[in-house]
Amino acid sequence: MLKYFFTVFAFLGLIVLAMAGFRGAKSTRPPIEIFPDMDRQPKVKAQTPSGFFANGSAARPPVDGSVPLGYTMPQQKPVDGEADASPYKKIIFSGAPDYTDTGKMGENWGTGLPFDVTPAVVGRGQERYGIYCAVCHGATGAGNGIAKQLGVATVQSLLQERIRVMSDGEIFNTITHGKNTMLGYGDRIQVPDRWAIIAYVRALQKSQGGATLSDVPEAGRAKLEAGQ
Amino acid sequence: MANFFPKWTNQLPWKLVVCLGVLGASVTAGITYYFTPKYTRVGYQPTQPVPFSHALHVQQLGMDCRYCHSFVEVASHSNVPSVQTCMSCHTQVKADSPRLTAVRAAWNGGKADGPPVNWVRIHQVPDYVYFNHAAHVNRGVSCYSCHGAVNEMAVVYQHQPQSMSWCLDCHRAPENNLRPPGEIYNMNWKAESPEQQREMGLKFKEEWDVNPPVSCGGCHR
Incomplete structure (x- = not known):
């Protein structure tokens, strides 16, 4: 009797294994939710479809002229000790008409950063440049990023004279709205970050010609000379 | 008086205990192994509308x-990402690739008001x-x-x-x-x-x- 039982048992076990497989196996089937409880609620979540609106999307484009308000993230605590002073702990996408948000002073492009340029700002600019710009413009700004090699035809070198003399405000506008074949990055890069990127691009331009030893802070000169 | 129970029934109780024990243990093991997100969720790899790598x-x-x-x-x-993010490069890189059909539909020639890409x-x-x-x-x-x-x-x-x-x-x-x-x-x-x-x-x-x-x-x- 036990013999029959174990034969049938082993057979059933094999069937279960064959049908259910092992943990971690790749599958295109949606996960089984064994106790669904209230796991899926009919509420609007970020970037989800919704049957309520005609176009099927839960997200609504902002009404013309609306201005997103900056706000501080909840639970945001200083990570690096100087977070209180950092302007980057807020989400800032302002549509205001002032120089900071448009790069324009009256009818003309303005120049100069709307806040103090500190090493932290340039560092932030370097990080953001690496994320968003280097893909096309290259890590040094020479216009030789990976996308250029893959077929983006008209990548400008940021080191050329035209951009060296271009006003900060016009560069800000180009980052925000794009230019020619470059699409705008205003939806992704926050306002202070765009200015920080400009500060870093200026540093890149100086480092690639035009910089003299007097541009280096005194503390760093000896180090630089020792290196050369 | 004849034997009411045949002799093999002497073995029955312990055999039943063994069978039920093994059965119970394997059902427990099966539930432990399968009724958990380690099995139900891990490895979920849906087919996306755009084969983005x-x-x-x-x-x-x-x-x-x-x-x-x-x-x-x-x-x-x-x-x-918004479709504009994709198109930052793909207006030029692989601009005609059939794999990007859904992205181009959403981009709608620059108006970005086409049907959204329904990523799973x-x-x-x-x-x-x-x-x-x-x-x-x-x-x-x-x-x-x-x-x-x-x-x-x-x-x-x-x-x-x-x-x-x-x-x-x-x-x-x-x-x-x-x-x-x-x-x-x-x-x-x-x-x-x-x-x-x-x-x-x-x-x-x-x-x-x-x-x-x-x-x-x-x-x-």
Whole structure:
């Protein structure tokens, strides 16, 4: 009797294994939710479809002229000790008409950063440049990023004279709205970050010609000379 | 008086006990093994409307996670990129590729008002769990810890169970996952050893005042 039982048992076990497989196996089937409880609620979540609106999307484009308000993230605590002073702990996408948000002073492009340029700002600019710009413009700004090699035809070198003399405000506008074949990055890069990127691009331009030893802070000169 | 029960029935009780014991043990083992997100969720690899390869874009092109997932540092929701993000390159790179048909439809020649690309969501906690990406990535938890080596995935799949016990494992001992702030988005970063990870993690935990909530209200509200 036990013999029959174990034969049938082993057979059933094999069937279960064959049908259910092992943990971690790749599958295109949606996960089984064994106790669904209230796991899926009919509420609007970020970037989800919704049957309520005609176009099927839960997200609504902002009404013309609306201005997103900056706000501080909840639970945001200083990570690096100087977070209180950092302007980057807020989400800032302002549509205001002032120089900071448009790069324009009256009818003309303005120049100069709307806040103090500190090493932290340039560092932030370097990080953001690496994320968003280097893909096309290259890590040094020479216009030789990976996308250029893959077929983006008209990548400008940021080191050329035209951009060296271009006003900060016009560069800000180009980052925000794009230019020619470059699409705008205003939806992704926050306002202070765009200015920080400009500060870093200026540093890149100086480092690639035009910089003299007097541009280096005194503390760093000896180090630089020792290196050369 | 004849034997009412034949002789083989003497064996019956212990045989029944053995059968029921084995049956009970295997059903328990089966439920333990299968009725958990480690089985039900891990490995979910849906077919996406656009065959986007993270392996290509991250490994070969060296793009940062935040080029597309641009709000992960400042929002609870880590966004799927807008179509404009794709088209920043794909107006020119592989501009006519049939694989990008859905992206071009959404772009609609620059008006960006076409039907949205219906990406299939893979990682999904229940709706009564309020996970905040920004709170995690800004405090030393890498993408890698929860999503696995996405940079190596040609087709993304779920790598971690993301069950409540899995969350609590880390909330109770965050030192096992905290990284230096510069390495959060570096998918190839590895601690030198588990001991070094723990030592470093304890240091960060202390310095950054990392006290992950383990009360209900931390994640459910």
